[in-house]
Amino acid sequence: MRAFTYQRADTTVQAAAAAVKPGGKIIAGGTNLLDLMKLQVETPSSLVDINRLPLDKIEETPDGGLRIGTLVRNSDLAADERVRQRYGVLSRALLAGASAQLRNKATTGGNLLQRTRCYYFYDVTKPCNKRNPGSGCAALAGFNRIHAILGTSEHCIATHPSDMAVAMRALDAKVETINDVGDTKIIPMAELHRLPGGTPEIETSLRPGEIITAVTLPPPPPGVQVYRKVRDRASYAFALVSVAAIVDSTQGRIRSARLAFGGLALKPWRSPQAEQTLVNAAADTTVFNAAASAVLEGARGFGGNDFKIPLTRRTLHSVLAEMTRT
Amino acid sequence: MDEPDSKTTPNQENRFEVTRRTVIETGTTALLLTTLPRAALAAGPVDDNEPPPPPVKVELQINGRPYSLTLDPRTTLLDALREHLALTGSKKGCDHGQCGACTVLIEGRRINSCLTLAVMHDGQSVTTIEGLAEGENLHPLQTAFVEHDGFQCGYCTSGQICSAIGMLAESRLGMPSYVTENLTQPAAELTDAEIRERMSGNICRCAAYPNIVAAIKQAAGLPT
Numbered sequence: 080m081r082a083f084t085y086q087r088a089d090t091t092v093q094a095a096a097a098a099v100k101p102g103g104k105i106i107a108g109g110t111n112l113l114d115l116m117k118l119q120v121e122t123p124s125s126l127v128d129i130n131r132l133p134l135d136k137i138e139e140t141p142d143g144g145l146r147i148g149t150l151v152r153n154s155d156l157a158a159d160e161r162v163r164q165r166y167g168v169l170s171r172a173l174l175a176g177a178s179a180q181l182r183n184k185a186t187t188g189g190n191l192l193q194r195t196r197c198y199y200f201y202d203v204t205k206p207c208n209k210r211n212p213g214s215g216c217a218a219l220a221g222f223n224r225i226h227a228i229l230g231t232s233e234h235c236i237a238t239h240p241s242d243m244a245v246a247m248r249a250l251d252a253k254v255e256t257i258n259d260v261g262d263t264k265i266i267p268m269a270e271l272h273r274l275p276g277g278t279p280e281i282e283t284s285l286r287p288g289e290i291i292t293a294v295t296l297p298p299p300p301p302g303v304q305v306y307r308k309v310r311d312r313a314s315y316a317f318a319l320v321s322v323a324a325i326v327d328s329t330q331g332r333i334r335s336a337r338l339a340f341g342g343l344a345l346k347p348w349r350s351p352q353a354e355q356t357l358v359n360a361a362a363d364t365t366v367f368n369a370a371a372s373a374v375l376e377g378a379r380g381f382g383g384n385d386f387k388i389p390l391t392r393r394t395l396h397s398v399l400a401e402m403t404r405t
Numbered sequence: 406m407d408e409p410d411s412k413t414t415p416n417q418e419n420r421f422e423v424t425r426r427t428v429i430e431t432g433t434t435a436l437l438l439t440t441l442p443r444a445a446l447a448a449g450p451v452d453d454n455e456p457p458p459p460p461v462k463v464e465l466q467i468n469g470r471p472y473s474l475t476l477d478p479r480t481t482l483l484d485a486l487r488e489h490l491a492l493t494g495s496k497k498g499c500d501h502g503q504c505g506a507c508t509v510l511i512e513g514r515r516i517n518s519c520l521t522l523a524v525m526h527d528g529q530s531v532t533t534i535e536g537l538a539e540g541e542n543l544h545p546l547q548t549a550f551v552e553h554d555g556f557q558c559g560y561c562t563s564g565q566i567c568s569a570i571g572m573l574a575e576s577r578l579g580m581p582s583y584v585t586e587n588l589t590q591p592a593a594e595l596t597d598a599e600i601r602e603r604m605s606g607n608i609c610r611c612a613a614y615p616n617i618v619a620a621i622k623q624a625a626g627l628p629t
Binding site: 110114157164170178181184 | 455456457458459461478479481500501502505508514515516517520521522524525568571572575578579580581582583585588589601602603604605606607
């Protein structure tokens with residue numbers, strides 16, 4: 080680990096102001112950041128600890144939704160009565176991620192801003208355009224079993240590892256931020272994470288000095304909520320493919336559906352076309368396949384991850400069949 | 406379980422009262438502290454030309470006793486326990502939060518002590534494996550692990566036991582797990598599947614899992 084100075088922030092604006100300085104970095108749970116600092120993938124010269132800020136509450140919003148403070152721990156969010164009752168897909172997604180020890184530490188904002196688990200991003204001896212822009216992408220022709228099939232570029236095929244973010248994307252969550260001069264902003268989840276394009280080192284739409292203070296959930300949409308995660312182990316493994324689905328159906332007919340996917344891209348993936356395919360449609364194999372084809376439009380494998388294309392199709396089929404069973 | 410034999414408030418200058426037992430412990434620790442490269446204490450490679458960062462003061466309540474430390478801010482909680490306080494019950498397995506051998510309880514909640522900085526826990530209480538027994542009386546989970554052979558090599562055991570304490574507390578609070586069928590029920594019954602899922606952050610390379618599950622069930626008062 081490289082040397083850094085440590086300070087504790089007393090206000091969010093103070094934290095943002097410290098983080099915007101060269102080498103400044105916010106630390107919350109630290110479960111991803113410290114891991115990366117040990118490997119010198121992250122080398123902040125100044126660490127700003129925000130753990131003592133009063134941002135750890137879950138509150139009702141006037142419109143019937145929830146506002147989740149950025150420091151709410153993943154385990155507390157998953158166990159919150161209101162989340163379990165009204166946002167089951169979020170609770171399930173959180174419980175599908177990491178281990179109990181990590182969930183006790185990891186925060187809401189930190190979970191959203193965690194970095195990819197691409198092996199080559201972690202290995203400082205290998206080229207990686209995300210870690211070292213312009214150095215190349217070792218995953219393209221490397222061991223790419225866990226990598227993306229959607230929204231990739233010739234510069235990066237990494238995935239975003241969060242389960243929580245996938246559920247929040249399906250729920251149309253919004254991210255609240257504040258910057259170093261105190262300006263606040265609301266960013267839809269759809270716009271928080273960026274696809275790699277030619278600048279995979281720029282991962283979110285957050286500006287320098289902008290920090291996440293909360294995530295708001297609108298009132299839950301009608302329908303059943305499911306989070307299905309397919310992975311190499313039954314527990315404590317990242318998703319190969321995951322689906323957060325909210326489906327409103329009755330007697331074999333789907334009224335509306337929301338589908339967000341993890342493990343496929345550098346951001347939680349939603350396909351408006353796929354969801355449109357399901358509106359007022361019969362819950363049958365033909366329709367499920369049409370939805371899967373819409374999700375997978377433009378999908379491309381890189382050798383080791385080719386299997387994700389049929390796996391996504393089958394996982395979606397299974398989830399939709401289960402959710403619409405009469 | 407070993408505990409530093411000190412009746413005074415231990416600190417960096419006067420960490421241990423010298424007894425026959427601690428002569429061996431402190432002797433070993435002093436040797437380690439003087440001969441280990443800085444990298445070992447600061448977790449990961451360091452540039453030796455780089456000046457050390459300003460030290461930080463950290464107060465921790467460990468196993469009910471106050472400790473005052475002056476540390477390089479890079480010191481993880483695990484390294485503070487093992488290298489600075491000779492509380493070597495918490496083990497360093499992977500040092501990346503993947504194995505659970507370093508599990509300790511902060512304010513009663515289980516975490517990976519390798520993935521947090523000691524300074525982040527200034528003023529907080531830490532429970533390690535050394536703090537579980539009361540004198541000669543083992544904690545019920547320790548007894549159960551012995552009775553059910555919940556280990557083979559034993560390296561993961563202190564993490565397993567601390568994790569199980571945290572897990573049972575979470576279960577009592579009604580916290581769900583990934584395998585909990587009904588999220589809206591107040592508290593899930595601790596079935597084998599629930600215990601296995603809730604303990605998945607603790608890897609046992611000897612695969613003593615069936616015995617670990619049995620030990621936890623016994624300590625939880627469930628039929629084994």
